[in-house]
Amino acid sequence: MIRDARVLREGFVPREVRHREGEVNGLANALRPLTRGDPGEAVVITGPAGSGKTCVSRYVVDRLREETLDVEAQYVNCWRNHTGYRAAYRVLEGLGKAVEIHRQSTPLDELVARLGAHDGPPCVVILDEADQLEAMDLVYDLHSLSGFAPVLIVNREEELFARVDDRLRSRLRGSHRVAFDRYDLDELVSILEDRARWGLVEGAVTDDALAAMADAAAGDARLAIGLLRNAARDAEDRDLDRITPETVHAVEPQGRAELRRKNLESLPPHQHVLYEIVDERGPIAPGAVYDRYADRVEDPRTDRTVRTYLSKLVDYDLLEARGTTRDRTYVAVS
DNA sequence: GTTCCACTGGAAGACTAGGTTT
């Protein structure tokens, strides 16, 4: 049934992106000065999960590099490279300037200095999930260096601005903005049609099934394509010759549960205990969480560290924090 | 309205793991 698995994978960038003409042009125009040798400006891209931010960024940068020889581009996933050091290393590595950097004996300053010494063509640096970056100094540095144009991808602008200091904030205020919105049902269906046409044998999926996927994905293209992928696999496993709405409904909850389980498994032990406590007892106040936590593990961390853990769990979308000060409680996200 | 205090989260520094240099 599956003819070309690549087009169903996450991170696949199609030759043409659908329903995002305005956003494509907005980003392309913001980056245009770079191709004329003018200093690049920062771009802040906002929008909910699965609204095409990453895909459009990669697409625009790819087109830009086809148009002109004199542009480089590096993509950094800040979720996976959340420290300034790792993110800076990723960029240098991509530029082929990471030789002779020893992970433990080369200070971050040296990495930044090397970025500053970059004398090749100007470089667009896509910082995906930029709000996860711990050292925002790096954004400031990249923004200051004339050879780099940072593109910051975040869900919500406020989450980014909450994390940056005043000097960076004032710089970013003047930057270009490109805002993405959820796809509507018809848009998702046409995106899925494309992927089915490219990736599956002809007639492998019914229109009803595509509509069911689009409906279940609630505007999230990544989720929708994931459903298509899982449904195709499931159909292959069960020797079905076409994907129907029933196939979709069968894989939908399974995909969700799997994602959650993977998230929980990758959690360090102490954070896992905290999640369990909140899951069992929530809504629960932070003090009570700490007391139970201290009972349950040997060698508990301090309450300050636990607070950091809890806010990380909130970042991971595993917990939800309600209230701001004395009324704060945590609940597990269902 | 005032006071209290549980909670937040920034800052600085100690500590650890894991690497290099001598």
Added chain:
DNA sequence: AAACCTAGTCTTCCAGTGGAAC
């Protein structure tokens, strides 16, 4: 082998916030 790095984690300290109790 020992001395010496650095990033990353955790602790210590603390000012600020704003519900809750009075």
